[in-house]
Amino acid sequence: MMASTEELPLLSHKVVCREDAAHVMSCFFSISSRHEEEEEEELSSASAPSSTNNYYDRRINMLKTGIMHVVCILLGYLLNTSYNPLYKAPSPYHYSSQYYSEQSSIKILGRPKTTEPSKESTSSSPSYHYTRVQTISFQIYTGGAPAFINSESSTSDKKKKKKVHQNPECKGRESNICLLFSQRSCYFQLHRVSFIFLSIHTSTLIWNVLG
Amino acid sequence: MYSGDTDEVQCYLGLHNATEDVMQRLSIMTDAVEKAYTLSNKDDSILKIFLAPEFYFRGINGAFEFTIDEEEMEMEDGRKCSSDMCQILSGLEQIVADVRFENWLFLFGTVIASEATSRHHQNHLHNKKHDVYVNFAPLYRGYNPKTSNGVGKSFIVPKRYVSTADFLTPLRDLTNRSIFELLDDANDQISDPKVVPNPFEKGAKTKYGYEKWIKYKDELTSYGYNMIEYGWIVLDNITFSVEICLDHLVHRALQTYLADVVTGSQTLIPSSANDTISWVGIPKQQAQISLVSSAGMDVIVGSLVLANGGYIFLQDGVEGNLPPSIQYGQDQCTPYEYEFFGGSQSVKRTSIISATDVTFEYEMNFNYIDYNLYDHQNYWKEKLRGVFSGTKYQPKLTVYAPVSITY
Numbered sequence: 001m002m003a004s005t006e007e008l009p010l011l012s013h014k015v016v017c018r019e020d021a022a023h024v025m026s027c028f029f030s031i032s033s034r035h036e037e038e039e040e041e042e043l044s045s046a047s048a049p050s051s052t053n054n055y056y057d058r059r060i061n062m063l064k065t066g067i068m069h070v071v072c073i074l075l076g077y078l079l080n081t082s083y084n085p086l087y088k089a090p091s092p093y094h095y096s097s098q099y100y101s102e103q104s105s106i107k108i109l110g111r112p113k114t115t116e117p118s119k120e121s122t123s124s125s126p127s128y129h130y131t132r133v134q135t136i137s138f139q140i141y142t143g144g145a146p147a148f149i150n151s152e153s154s155t156s157d158k159k160k161k162k163k164v165h166q167n168p169e170c171k172g173r174e175s176n177i178c179l180l181f182s183q184r185s186c187y188f189q190l191h192r193v194s195f196i197f198l199s200i201h202t203s204t205l206i207w208n209v210l211g
Numbered sequence: 212m213y214s215g216d217t218d219e220v221q222c223y224l225g226l227h228n229a230t231e232d233v234m235q236r237l238s239i240m241t242d243a244v245e246k247a248y249t250l251s252n253k254d255d256s257i258l259k260i261f262l263a264p265e266f267y268f269r270g271i272n273g274a275f276e277f278t279i280d281e282e283e284m285e286m287e288d289g290r291k292c293s294s295d296m297c298q299i300l301s302g303l304e305q306i307v308a309d310v311r312f313e314n315w316l317f318l319f320g321t322v323i324a325s326e327a328t329s330r331h332h333q334n335h336l337h338n339k340k341h342d343v344y345v346n347f348a349p350l351y352r353g354y355n356p357k358t359s360n361g362v363g364k365s366f367i368v369p370k371r372y373v374s375t376a377d378f379l380t381p382l383r384d385l386t387n388r389s390i391f392e393l394l395d396d397a398n399d400q401i402s403d404p405k406v407v408p409n410p411f412e413k414g415a416k417t418k419y420g421y422e423k424w425i426k427y428k429d430e431l432t433s434y435g436y437n438m439i440e441y442g443w444i445v446l447d448n449i450t451f452s453v454e455i456c457l458d459h460l461v462h463r464a465l466q467t468y469l470a471d472v473v474t475g476s477q478t479l480i481p482s483s484a485n486d487t488i489s490w491v492g493i494p495k496q497q498a499q500i501s502l503v504s505s506a507g508m509d510v511i512v513g514s515l516v517l518a519n520g521g522y523i524f525l526q527d528g529v530e531g532n533l534p535p536s537i538q539y540g541q542d543q544c545t546p547y548e549y550e551f552f553g554g555s556q557s558v559k560r561t562s563i564i565s566a567t568d569v570t571f572e573y574e575m576n577f578n579y580i581d582y583n584l585y586d587h588q589n590y591w592k593e594k595l596r597g598v599f600s601g602t603k604y605q606p607k608l609t610v611y612a613p614v615s616i617t618y
Contacts, residue, residue: 127448128447128448128616128618129256129447129448130256130257130258130314130447130449130616131256131257131615131616132254132256132257132258132613132614132615132616133257133258133259133260133449133500133522133613133614133616134251134252134257134258134259134260134610134611134612134613134614135259135260135262135522135524135557135611136247136250136251136259136260136261136262136608136609136610136611137262137263137524137526137555137608137609137611138240138243138247138261138262138263138264138320138526138584138606138608139264139526139531139532139554139555139581139604139606139607139608139609140239140243140263140264140267140528140531140584140595140599140606141528141529141531141532141599141600141603141604141606142264142265142266142267142269142320142506142528142529142531142599143221143266143506143507143528143529143600143603144221144222144223144224144600145221145222145223145224145600145602146220146221146600146602147220147221147222148220149602167222167600167602169222169224169600169601169602170221170222
């Protein structure tokens with residue numbers, strides 16, 4: 001839990017209080033017991049003739065004791081709430097993966113067999129080895145090969161005609177030639193046709209098989 | 212004659228021999244990593260992040276297969292692999308186990324895989340049934356195998372939601388005009404049983420085979436992999452969110468964060484540092500770095516889970532070559548929002564709280580340089596032949612200038 005300590009001066013005594021709740025409570029009882037001892041001493045001395053000053057000193061000490069009790073209670077409360085900058089809120093990093101794998105409907109998947117997953121991450125602050133990132137993207141066409149490709153005839157310089165040829169990459173693979181249209185696709189057997197005429201008018205696809 | 216958008220008709224690419232296919236894809240990935248290392252800043256205080264697009268590992272049939280009865284193949288590290296997926300992961304592990312990559316994080320795109328379970332049928336062509344689909348991103352921390360035990364270096368990021376674009380859907384017959392007709396995988400007219408049907412079209416399944424996927428977890432964790440189920444991970448005290456394409460659009464990381472808050476902050480995510488792994492709560496300040504591996508996705512403002520001053524990086528595999536751009540208020544549906552475009556995107560979000568207003572500011576990161584992966588002209592087409600299309604754009608590396616991490 002908390003490791004830091006602080007000293008609380010109390011009358012002539014010094015009581016070391018740790019910050020967690022349990023130790024604050026022990027601090028409280030320690031303070032209380034010490035004051036009870038003082039009060040007993042004072043009471044025993046009170047049996048002797050006492051002066052007015054002693055009476056006021058005893059009242060002041062009792063008042064101080066009461067104040068310190070309140071301070072300790074408040075301190076105990078504050079140290080266990082988010083008001084305390086040293087307070088560590090429950091972090092998802094500290095959840096036990098084993099616990100959630102058994103208790104939660106959210107399953108933990110793909111746990112490696114080669115190493116036992118740690119039940120808690122380290123509480124020390126993470127080290128940041130990398131300060132920058134350099135990304136290198138690999139551009140390569142990974143879609144299907146077009147079954148037909150355009151080519152421009154060079155019969156006339158002024159008027160170039162576009163011709164469509166079967167893509168040699170798809171030759172011999174007619175059985176898996178496919179059509180992509182409007183997020184739909186299909187394939188057909190190319191050897192059944194010689195020519196294909198495809199026209200698209202609005203959202204209607206019309207097939208004309210020639211030859 | 213054919214008119215229309217030629218991109219509408221596509222075929223899967225890949226080699227018929229799955230092992231050769233995997234090796235070729237790994238070879239290209241290795242080339243990219245090596246070039247990235249050459250271009251990277253060597254300062255040890257800078258974490259390097261290598262980010263590849265979705266669908267990098269897909270295969271000729273639309274998905275690599277899990278099969279139980281496949282012949283075992285001994286890998287270089289001595290591990291016996293009985294599936295395509297094992298070969299992929301084993302190959303990637305060898306890339307990252309290198310002293311040069313101690314300060315690197317790798318998100319190697321995604322792996323599409325389907326478990327082919329045997330199904331008794333008179334027609335032997337239909338003796339397999341694909342009913343488990345997974346799309347996941349292998350994520351690794353680089354490490355020195357001589358000094359590190361490798362614990363907490365390997366992760367799996369499963370994609371949660373199926374996109375309509377994740378798979379191509381076979382149609383029974385070209386003459387069938389109803390191209391939206393759902394596929395019945397029991398139909399004998401399907402010509403190639405090896406091509407996986409689109410799970411999205413199978414009864415509008417919108418999530419990957421999550422329940423069965425969980426069963427694979429034990430096998431993967433036995434190899435030292437850790438699941439990033441919620442899209443969140445802490446690496447060396449840096450909080451990351453990692454999403455795959457559609458998961459970003461549907462706010463997976465953000466939903467996790469919000470759900471965690473309202474349920475009492477009990478969700479635990481993996482945290483890796485110093486060769487150990489622990490389980491921690493999702494940090495309240497959100498992610499310092501967000502990563503998205505996608506194919507047809509942009510950075511979505513409403514999905515961001517960035518800490519103040521945090522960055523998101525997205526790499527797309529469809530329009531990967533588009534230069535990044537930003538616009539504000541152009542979409543009538545979202546008149547007061549930013550929109551981001553481009554193949555490689557990086558955005559910084561800053562929060563501003565004044566006496567009268569609370570806003571987020573977005574800054575697109577244009578501080579980068581593109582490099583061709585292969586210097587020799589047209590060599591890239593040779594290198595990619597058979598596994599990636601050479602009709603689109605040549606592979607490049609987008610190297611960003613280092614950015615600060617805000618702790």
